[in-house]
Amino acid sequence: MSNGSYKWIGTRPNRPDGADKVTGRARFGADFNMPGQLIGKVLRSPHAHARIRSIDTSAAAALPGVKAVVTAQDFPDQPNVVVPTGEMQVNLRDVTRNVMAREKALYEGHAVAAVAATTEAVARQALALIKVDYEVLPHVIDVEAAMKDDAPVLHDHLITEGVKPAPDKASNIAKRMDNVKGDVEAGFRQAEVVIERRYATQPVHQGYIEPHATLASAAEDGQVQIWSTTQGHFQVRGFCSRLLGVEASQIRVTPSEIGGGFGGKTVVYLEPVAMRLSQKTGKPVKMVMSREEVFRASGPAPGGTVAVKIGARRDGRIVAAECTVALQAGAFPGSPLGPACWTSFACYDIDNIKVVGFDVVSNRPKVAAYRAPGAPISAWAVESTLDILAQELGMDPIDLRLKNAAKKGTKTSYGPTFDTIGFVETLEAVKSSAHYRSPVKPGMARGVAAGFWFNVGADSSAAAHVAEDGTVTVISGNPDIGGSRASLALMAAEELGVDYDKVRPVIADTSSIGFNFVTGGSRVTFATGLAVVNSVKDMIRELKVRAAKTWKVDPEAVVWENGHARPAGSNVGEFEPLSLADLAASAGRTGGPINGHAQLNAQGAGPGFGVHVVDLAVDRDTGIVTIDRYTAAQDVGTAIHPSYVEGQLQGGVVQGVGWALNEEYIYNAKGKLDNPGFLDYRMPVASDLPMIETILVEVPNPHHPYGVRGVGEVPIVPPLAAVGNAVARATGVRMTDLPMSPPRLSAALDAATPRMAAE
């Protein structure tokens, strides 16, 4: 469905950073070193919840090789103000406490002190010499327990937001959110079938293979350089500036190549600590988390509970839908509650919707964004319930969704009315796919589910430069987490009318390009792509001025076509077209260097919809689920580099399969995490999976010159329910709690159909 008029968009060239990344040359977070650097290490709380009475660092500080020890006393306290970061909102008062525990340690793994020493071995010895006097407090791990009246309260100041009148005492419920469209009670009165269920999911980690790492170097004059693996180096600058009271322009943050993030690297953990240690020692300080630290102390996605009630007529038309979502925020308020609520019924055109959400703190690490934050949790519940409805009505699950699908003009429950979207096209693409039309193999069952994500625009800056030989550099400020350099270069080449390999994309540090919001929310190819296109347009405007000067005509008499300036018509005069190289060669005589710039706040990110189909078998004895075939279809807008679009779908699917089948945080009675490693936190491996088939449904976004929609978030939303729906159809047992891991699934199967003793 690609627009055949494009030369570069829709092609699959090699990525510009390909050779670096297959040879080991690319430098990731832990690959940066400086002469004379110290190694920083963090002391972490062994308790889930404890008051910190005192910290004695004297013995650690006296150890030869130790150059500095810091605690919360080394970080100024922060006001209770909320600032946006990544896809979430954060409170600076909480951020400084998450970076370094202040009055209390709020989860096992919470940072309480840090040291900088000449070697890692000395740093570890020093940690063992720090004496922390803890008053251990009762803890609470699970969201429903945390909501009870007699639960241990984490924050004495936390009064539930969004409730009138405001409660008079503190609780763990940080916020209540209400989201209403129409009149659900009247809607349910029209219903001929009502399905009501309660679901639960466990926290899951983003599972990026590269642990957090940073290197900070503070100079005597107050200037600071930071190298960091992050989805947003401008956010690192902003947090370090505010948390340590240093002007933003004094801090220069260079992003390393980033070894995965999925939302988890939109916040800061190590950077302010490394910077403070560097300030105190006058030496560069390098800090790298172990995998265990990543699990115990960096944000997972929340777990939660969702109660869903859907009412429909016998013909399949949904007349009312209601859900209540409670999400674990971790130790500080701020789960992705809004997105979980707003996405819950966003796929469907329903007149009467009521959604209630609760943001709940408990003694776990503070959650961070994870790919379509919040959406998979509510979709797990809603899409499972729709499958039950389809079974109840005897309807094909795609037909049920087609009957209720949101389309252009549908008003969402959270406010906006959809512009051009491709949900119907995506459902129809699945319905007519080879996979869906094939018979289900004996012993297998098929599951279907859909998913939605808004996609994000926000702030981007870009610049374009012509070199003296006519080749082009485009500069932007978003770390390339999955091939975005290639997409940006393709759009720049298309706009300029030059070959892809004449355009070199560069990702600049915070001092070398204007502000860019994080790489996240599926915004880079859309918003930063728009900035790159606009910077190239700005450069083309200048190129036309230079050609006009060369020809001594008006700039309006010059057009730009296929990489050349040409006279707009025969009345302008007879001139040979001027190439980029020609104009670059004469730039010194026509006005100096030729550059373009753009900055914008991108509006009109087109939402995306996904529909997934899975065929699987369940081993009734072991509870092991084997996936035989998987197809993911998505409304992707224009696929700029289709290989990387497919890759986003495939990767999201497999993360969703892990969420569905295996991944979970396992806490013991003391509130300590029992599985902080890849052996026991079981992510999908190659032998667990078949190929992941993709169907790219290209419905261009009308708000982008090349029709780009964000792509990366949607594909993690449907798999949980797609797998669950197939499991239900394979076994007759409807799993409501994730993960559907072998022990849980076999126990559920045994409970439903007790095995004979003789078996």
Place this chain on the structure above:
Amino acid sequence: MAKTHVSTTINGEPVEFLCDPTQSLLDVLRDNLGLTGSKEGCGSGDCGACSVTLDNRLVCSCLILAPEAEGHSIRTIEGMAQGDQLHPLQQKFVELAALQCGICTPGFLVASKALLDRNPDPTETEIRYWLAGNLCRCTGYDKIIRAVMEVAADMREAAR
């Protein structure tokens, strides 16, 4: 602690180094020798990002003590391309977009080469099980498996 002297061969070149007896081979490669292409994703042998070969045997370098390298031949990702020519696996990974973030890529390439060195005609299932010790969180493995299958087919064709 007295340092241990180790003589070894890395990517075909004789290399001597001094290390702490408790240092892992991965730490020596990265910190002492500047070969940062091998990555630490877990430090416990679960992710495969630090894969190297030791006398042609695929190992997690985070699980090998550096002194154990004495007298052995190690190959890392830095030794995979020949001169200015990428190895066919490296070339195919780029062509097929078999990497997104790229942190696991060196380990996958070293492991894939070790597979093709001993089995030039693996089935898809054999490839999936051989690479089950390498975690990738970005790609869902699809394009990685396809790249290895295509290179195996190309290399068999070239060998005929």
